[in-house]
Amino acid sequence: MSTQSSRLAARVMVAPSVVLLFIWMAVPLAMTLYYSFRLYRLLSPDRTGWVGFTNYLWFFNSPDFWLALWNTLALVGGVLVITVVLGILIALLIDQPVKGQGMLRILVIAPFFVMPPVAASIWENLFMHPQNGLFAAIARGFGAQPILFLEEYPLLSVIGIVSWEWLPFAALILLTSLQSLSSEQLEAAEMDGASALSRLRYIILPHMTRAITVVILIQTIFLLGIFGEIFTTTQGGPGSASTTLPYMIFKQAIAAKDIGRAAAGGIIAVILANIVAYFLMRGIGRHLDA
Amino acid sequence: MGKITLKHVNKSFGEVAVIPDINLTIEDGEFVVFVGPSGCGKSTLLRLIAGLEDVTAGQIDIDGLDATYLPPAKRGLAMVFQSYALYPHMTVRKNIAFPLKMAGLSEEEQEKKVQNAARILNLTNYLDRRPGQLSGGQRQRVAIGRAIVREPAAFLFDEPLSNLDAALRVSMRQEITELHQTLKTTMIYVTHDQVEAMTMADKIVVLNAGNIEQVGSPLELYHRPANLFVAGFIGSPKMNLVQGAVAAAQGADTIGVRPEHLDIVESGSWHGVVGLTEHLGSDTFLKVVLDTGDTITVRADGEVGLRHGDRISLAPRPDRIHRFGADGKALA
Amino acid sequence: MARATSPRRKTLTTIAAWSVALIIFFPVLWMILTSFKTEASAVASPPELLGADWTLENYADVWSRSDYPRFFWNSVVISLGSTLLGLAIAIPAAWAMAFVPGRRTKDLLMWMLSTKMMPAVAVMIPLYLLFLQLGLIDTRIGLVLALMLMNLPIIVWMLYTYFKEIPGEILEAARMDGAGLIKEILYVLTPIALPGIASTLLLNVILAWNEAFWTIVLTTTKAAPLSAFIASFSAPQGLFYAKLSAASTMAIAPILILGWFSQKQLVRGLTFGAVK
Numbered sequence: 043m044s045t046q047s048s049r050l051a052a053r054v055m056v057a058p059s060v061v062l063l064f065i066w067m068a069v070p071l072a073m074t075l076y077y078s079f080r081l082y083r084l085l086s087p088d089r090t091g092w093v094g095f096t097n098y099l100w101f102f103n104s105p106d107f108w109l110a111l112w113n114t115l116a117l118v119g120g121v122l123v124i125t126v127v128l129g130i131l132i133a134l135l136i137d138q139p140v141k142g143q144g145m146l147r148i149l150v151i152a153p154f155f156v157m158p159p160v161a162a163s164i165w166e167n168l169f170m171h172p173q174n175g176l177f178a179a180i181a182r183g184f185g186a187q188p189i190l191f192l193e194e195y196p197l198l199s200v201i202g203i204v205s206w207e208w209l210p211f212a213a214l215i216l217l218t219s220l221q222s223l224s225s226e227q228l229e230a231a232e233m234d235g236a237s238a239l240s241r242l243r244y245i246i247l248p249h250m251t252r253a254i255t256v257v258i259l260i261q262t263i264f265l266l267g268i269f270g271e272i273f274t275t276t277q278g279g280p281g282s283a284s285t286t287l288p289y290m291i292f293k294q295a296i297a298a299k300d301i302g303r304a305a306a307g308g309i310i311a312v313i314l315a316n317i318v319a320y321f322l323m324r325g326i327g328r329h330l331d332a
Numbered sequence: 333m334g335k336i337t338l339k340h341v342n343k344s345f346g347e348v349a350v351i352p353d354i355n356l357t358i359e360d361g362e363f364v365v366f367v368g369p370s371g372c373g374k375s376t377l378l379r380l381i382a383g384l385e386d387v388t389a390g391q392i393d394i395d396g397l398d399a400t401y402l403p404p405a406k407r408g409l410a411m412v413f414q415s416y417a418l419y420p421h422m423t424v425r426k427n428i429a430f431p432l433k434m435a436g437l438s439e440e441e442q443e444k445k446v447q448n449a450a451r452i453l454n455l456t457n458y459l460d461r462r463p464g465q466l467s468g469g470q471r472q473r474v475a476i477g478r479a480i481v482r483e484p485a486a487f488l489f490d491e492p493l494s495n496l497d498a499a500l501r502v503s504m505r506q507e508i509t510e511l512h513q514t515l516k517t518t519m520i521y522v523t524h525d526q527v528e529a530m531t532m533a534d535k536i537v538v539l540n541a542g543n544i545e546q547v548g549s550p551l552e553l554y555h556r557p558a559n560l561f562v563a564g565f566i567g568s569p570k571m572n573l574v575q576g577a578v579a580a581a582q583g584a585d586t587i588g589v590r591p592e593h594l595d596i597v598e599s600g601s602w603h604g605v606v607g608l609t610e611h612l613g614s615d616t617f618l619k620v621v622l623d624t625g626d627t628i629t630v631r632a633d634g635e636v637g638l639r640h641g642d643r644i645s646l647a648p649r650p651d652r653i654h655r656f657g658a659d660g661k662a663l664a
Numbered sequence: 665m666a667r668a669t670s671p672r673r674k675t676l677t678t679i680a681a682w683s684v685a686l687i688i689f690f691p692v693l694w695m696i697l698t699s700f701k702t703e704a705s706a707v708a709s710p711p712e713l714l715g716a717d718w719t720l721e722n723y724a725d726v727w728s729r730s731d732y733p734r735f736f737w738n739s740v741v742i743s744l745g746s747t748l749l750g751l752a753i754a755i756p757a758a759w760a761m762a763f764v765p766g767r768r769t770k771d772l773l774m775w776m777l778s779t780k781m782m783p784a785v786a787v788m789i790p791l792y793l794l795f796l797q798l799g800l801i802d803t804r805i806g807l808v809l810a811l812m813l814m815n816l817p818i819i820v821w822m823l824y825t826y827f828k829e830i831p832g833e834i835l836e837a838a839r840m841d842g843a844g845l846i847k848e849i850l851y852v853l854t855p856i857a858l859p860g861i862a863s864t865l866l867l868n869v870i871l872a873w874n875e876a877f878w879t880i881v882l883t884t885t886k887a888a889p890l891s892a893f894i895a896s897f898s899a900p901q902g903l904f905y906a907k908l909s910a911a912s913t914m915a916i917a918p919i920l921i922l923g924w925f926s927q928k929q930l931v932r933g934l935t936f937g938a939v940k
Contacts, residue, residue: 052760073790308786434842
């Protein structure tokens with residue numbers, strides 16, 4: 043419902059965003075694609091040339107790659123499950139008639155304001171450190187051996203840290219959504235004889251579908267590229283136990299200084315991201331009648 | 333001045349022709365009402381005149397000049413929207429002054445015109461409030477105020493009373509009519525409510541499926557509906573339409589008689605049984621199931637003593653019978 | 665909900681909710697407490713809540729050993745600059761998508777979001793080289809551009825969801841009243857959408873403030889913001905907990921305070937159209 047001139051204006055108005063984002067995406071992507079077929083090592087800058095799919099094959103033949111792929115998906119999936127499930131529970135709890143709801147929100151939102159390097163270093167040093175960490179002290183207090191979080195459960199530890207960072211985001215979006223549910227609906231359901239559990243199942247959760255969708259979408263966008271938390275804590279180790287695809291690429295680029303291989307890894311990561319994005323948009327995009 | 337002429341105006345959204353082909357002239361100073369059921373294209377037609385939509389084909393002239401491709405702001409028209417579309421962040425004063433500010437008038441001139449409009453619309457005491465603090469009727473007046481300060485060639489109203497309660501609707505209806513008599517500016521008013529159309533219009537345009545069914549004064553449409561659609565749409569309660577032998581006897585495919593043109597008599601030509609009765613005090617509306625099986629409405633006196641199940645006899649006034657052919661058009 | 669609740673139940677849920685909230689908040693609290701301890705007290709076993717010998721020395725130390733004001737100012741300029749620039753570009757785009765939607769509008773929005781799914785590490789080297797070529801390495805303008813582009817899809821999406829809730833008739837009224845496109849956006853749309861624009865601004869300032877990948881890759885010293893400042897402190901593992909905590913507190917304090925003060929506004933806006 044618009045006139046030709048307003049449609050034209052709309053194109054002009056949307057153009058800067060589209061053009062800038064296209065450049066921001068396409069130029070580095072084209073360069074990455076180019077490097078991915080080249081021999082390009084910073085340690086031997088004289089030897090260059092086309093190498094076909096060698097860089098890609100290196101990844102596919104590396105057992106680390108498949109582990110990294112799995113770790114990436116496990117990290118994204120694990121954090122999503124934890125934040126959504128706990129987020130719903132926290133939202134339900136805070137939405138109850140409790141004293142000091144405003145202050146509760148302030149406490150719950152705090153981790154969202156903590157930048158990833160700080161979050162990672164608090165957890166790594168103040169909590170998970172095997173000698174000086176608080177968890178170790180608590181374990182000792184109970185006469186138990188301190189758990190070596192980052193050594194024995196590196197991926198789970200990273201998932202825990204990242205979940206803590208994103209839990210406020212999920213909980214608060216879900217809380218807002220919950221508070222927008224009309225109490226008349228719930229009262230009607232109660233009059234109809236629905237138990238608390240059926241009210242949750244048939245009224246509350248369906249109402250929150252859109253919010254859950256948004257949480258999953260936004261978090262996936264940010265989680266696919268998670269890097270800083272791993273860099274600060276486990277450095278992808280021990281071995282490659284907590285190496286994700288982004289971290290593996292980083293190791294190729296910075297530690298091995300093999301730009302060609304890193305680029306090939308980058309292209310693989312982009313393809314993976316697009317596959318995830320495709321399923322995400324197809325699967326849940328319909329809940330976002332944008 | 334505000335003469336608006338539509339020549340072969342056509343509007344399609346994709347494949348769908350919302351308005352196939354319309355020709356219409358609106359004379360300067362006329363109060364014209366576009367009326368029709370929802371989805372008949374009346375709002376689209378108004379938006380085409382406003383310039384908020386492009387015509388697909390055809391020409392719109394305003395005061396003899398081709399305005400087909402002018403942007404809304406350049407057409408010299410003012411519009412009052414269904415939701416009033418007041419600017420929620422501005423005071424009433426700023427709302428009314430907005431078009432003047434856009435036109436680049438000086439502050440003093442703006443204030444003078446705002447004061448004048450506020451006086452006409454009884455808004456003087458509300459100028460510093462925001463739309464959120466006003467009642468529905470007051471918001472409506474602000475929307476009108478914003479329209480009149482521009483001294484437009486014509487006012488466009490898009491179902492402006494549909495968000496008001498019944499009592500307010502009646503008084504606003506009168507206010508708008510009085511405003512028209514004061515300003516003598518062309519007004520085009522869109523509504524689905526035939527009562528508004530009948531009470532306010534100089535000229536009614538009945539629209540159906542994007543086509544003009546009939547154009548005429550309220551009484552013309554009431555007395556001489558050009559076709560079955562207009563017959564059924566204008567008048568409340570609706571005209572009774574009967575087919576079959578009774579109609580054939582009159583040499584028509586369908587005949588129509590308004591409820592107020594049926595008399596309850598000792599022995600008339602129509603017989604039936606009283607069903608539902610609605611007592612309005614002044615009048616009583618009776619639903620009567622005729623022996624032919626048709627259900628019709630009859631207006632009777634407020635004090636009528638008939639009840640459900642009573643058998644009655646009816647006589648349509650012969651000079652008030654409307655006859656329609658098989659194509660739905662009125663027969664002379 | 666105005667539902668009948670027994671006082672007992674209210675007490676129980678209050679205790680439960682506060683316990684959960686305190687657990688979530690505890691790491692931040694512990695960091696702040698540790699920042700006031702002496703180094704010995706910070707690693708004491710059993711742990712001390714806050715020793716009698718609490719001190720401000722750690723802050724003084726961090727302050728004197730690093731150029732905190734410069735990092736801070738860089739963070740402010742970069743996060744605010746990138747967000748304001750992003751808003752200037754995104755408001756027209758969101759206007760177009762919300763009020764003149766086409767068949768492709770949703771696809772376009774999803775495409776914009778998908779650009780954010782590209783892992784930063786994957787394009788780190790080309791972007792580094794590009795920035796080097798353009799002389800943007802270690803400049804604030806370079807980071808403003810990078811973070812603006814990084815957050816642009818989120819800004820467009822948030823604004824789009826707010827704008828969609830504004831009735832189109834108001835903008836049409838402005839058009840009838842003689843406002844051109846620019847005036848329509850400036851005088852009518854923007855003021856009406858101000859709450860939405862404010863929460864978009866807040867969220868993106870937070871995201872930009874906390875961005876710790878591009879800020880580290882693309883800066884060395886001059887333009888380095890607080891996320892780079894803290895990275896330089898987290899190197900000595902298991903040591904200097906009190907100083908690390910003080911530096912961390914200094915890095916997050918500005919945004920924590922801003923976030924707390926504006927949390928109502930922020931949370932209301934954090935819905936991305938998920939709440940109708």
